[in-house]
Amino acid sequence: MTVAETTGSAEDLRRRMTTCLTHEGVLRTPAWREAFATVPREHFTPAFSVHDAEGFRTLRAGDPGYLETVYSDTSLITRRDKNGVAISSSTRPRVMAAMLEALPDRDTATVLEIGTGTGYNAALLCARYGAEKIATLDIDPELTTAARERLHTAGYTPTIVTGDGTRGHTPRAPHSAIIATCGLPRIPAVWLSQLAPGGTVVANLGYGLASLNHHDDGSLRGRFLPEMAAFMTARHSPEDSAPNACPEDIAGLMPARGRTTTVQVAGDVTAPMPRFLSGMLHHDTIDVSLVGDDGRTVHLIQHPASGAWARMAPHGAHGARLDHDGPEHRNLWGERLVLIKAWFHAGHPGPDRYGLTVAPNGTHTLWLDSPDGPSWVLPA
Ligand SMILES: C[S@@+](CC[C@H](N)C(=O)[O-])C[C@H]1O[C@@H](n2cnc3c(N)ncnc32)[C@H](O)[C@@H]1O
Incomplete structure (x- = not known):
């Protein structure tokens, strides 16, 4: 518009x-x-x-x-x-x-x-x-x-x-x-x-x-x-800050030092859909893409509960510099890679090919194309 x-x-x-x-x-x-x-x-x-x-x-x-x-x-x-x-x-x-x-x-x-x-x-x-x-x-x-x-x-x-x-x-x-x-x-x-x-x-x-x-x-x-779209997250009281809603906080990770490796990236890491899937399957993480001082886009993922974070800066056609830190049990970039690969192999489906069932007991199940298709029970 x-x-x-x-x-x-x-x-x-x-x-x-x-x-x-x-x-x-x-x-x-x-x-x-x-x-x-x-x-x-x-x-x-x-x-x-x-x-x-x-x-x-x-x-x-x-x-x-x-x-x-x-x-x-x-x-x-x-x-x-x-x-x-x-x-x-x-x-x-x-x-x-x-x-x-x-x-x-x-x-x-x-x-x-x-x-x-x-x-x-x-x-x-x-x-x-x-x-x-x-x-x-x-x-x-x-x-x-x-x-x-x-x-x-x-x-x-x-x-x-x-x-x-x-x-x-x-x-x-x-x-x-x-x-x-x-x-x-x-x-x-x-x-x-x-x-x-x-x-x-x-x-x-x-x-x-x-x-x-x-x-x-x-x-x-x-x-x-x-x-x-991502809305401001529901607050539990008027005095609360919106949980997980502050890109300013996560921006503090731009200069953070951690372990550095070079990784191969499968598919288009900048595509929004892996983030859509991550928002469902890893809803305890926050992630944003920010433009660094050098004009290049950097992807940041944070797991506030454990302090784990990952910062991924693509370079070249399939490479990226990965900086990360935090406890071993939250390998944030590894988790994201699984989602990128699954999405890529499903033929890059858009959001409207995914659906959700919420059972009367509150269990949420994400599915692709139909409730009988590939599905993922979402963590509570
Ligand atoms: C994006 S704004 C809503 C925009 C609004 N519909 C309009 O037309 O201006 C999100 C709103 O949700 C409210 N909100 C956050 N947590 C809430 C909760 N637990 N229950 C009800 N409202 C909540 C916020 O105070 C905020 O005003």
């Missing part, structure tokens, strides 16, 4: 964003197109910071470029904790649209949103289904207070609750759908009991966006969307 390069009124920019998302095939149904064309994102994001080629910039309503950024395909960071870690944002419109399109296509659906944030996504839900069908929940009381005021002044009156969304929301259950706009390590088992028969869960796990349906056997089952 290249809306940021164009100028115009908020209405013009909103219309162009909606048109772009439609042309790109992300917005598919008239009801969602109408919602995106109607709800003013700027009303929910009067001030934010963005990360672009120039680093972090803060923009406020009225600043040059403010409206163009609001209507670009950008995540707008709207709240940080005392250490400067981002803990709330308005998600990239493309990712929001992809997730919303996965919700039930019927006007009667009732939806629970986990992660109210700015209230923009809640406003889109209200515009689509009607405010009386929407409940939205955030762990942070300052965010729910601000979102309530913005939603009300924009004419939307959903149920807004302060609380931990990993516990769902019983008073409004059963929900036709639960959509989580914070990242989760696993789908909370309690959500299954709060879903209506045939209900839908749309949620981010690792780098995947799962779109799951409740089946008669009590399980949730479905595929990942073609889009990949």
Whole structure:
């Protein structure tokens, strides 16, 4: 999407964003197109910071470029904790649209949103289904207070609750759908009991966006969307920093000294899919790709619990310098290599060829192509 390069009124920019998302095939149904064309994102994001080629910039309503950024395909960071870690944002419109399109296509659906944030996504839900069908929940009381005021002044009156969304929301259950706009390590088992028969869960796990349906056997089952994204991880209390959400921390590993070897790399180590698989199978690790001072991309993996880390800098067609340290039982690069090889031999499948089954007892099984195909039981 290249809306940021164009100028115009908020209405013009909103219309162009909606048109772009439609042309790109992300917005598919008239009801969602109408919602995106109607709800003013700027009303929910009067001030934010963005990360672009120039680093972090803060923009406020009225600043040059403010409206163009609001209507670009950008995540707008709207709240940080005392250490400067981002803990709330308005998600990239493309990712929001992809997730919303996965919700039930019927006007009667009732939806629970986990992660109210700015209230923009809640406003889109209200515009689509009607405010009386929407409940939205955030762990942070300052965010729910601000979102309530913005939603009300924009004419939307959903149920807004302060609380931990990993516990769902019983008073409004059963929900036709639960959509989580914070990242989760696993789908909370309690959500299954709060879903209506045939209900839908749309949620981010690792780098995947799962779109799951409740089946008669009590399980949730479905595929990942073609889009990949990693949301701010769910917090356990408003005072928490988002666990695993801080690339600034991991950047400290760029100069770290460890054991150095040269390794051969199989396939494309820069491809995002091995990271998608790692986010499922090794969800206790964090990994990012950063550009070093010499302009080259470096891949970092960290296992915070043990202190293990690995830093891999590709050079040449198939070689890489590997620096790593930590206990032997977490060979992070070895773990990643297994995933790269498996993915490469499966013919480079994209996220939407993978699916997930969540059994009533909470066991998560990742599968390729069909629940009867190759599968991996995910660690709890
Ligand atoms: C990416 S933001 C949500 C964006 C939001 N939907 C919007 O339109 O602005 C993620 C939000 O999840 C919230 N959050 C984090 N942990 C949570 C939890 N356990 N329960 C509910 N909300 C949580 C954060 O406070 C943050 O506002």
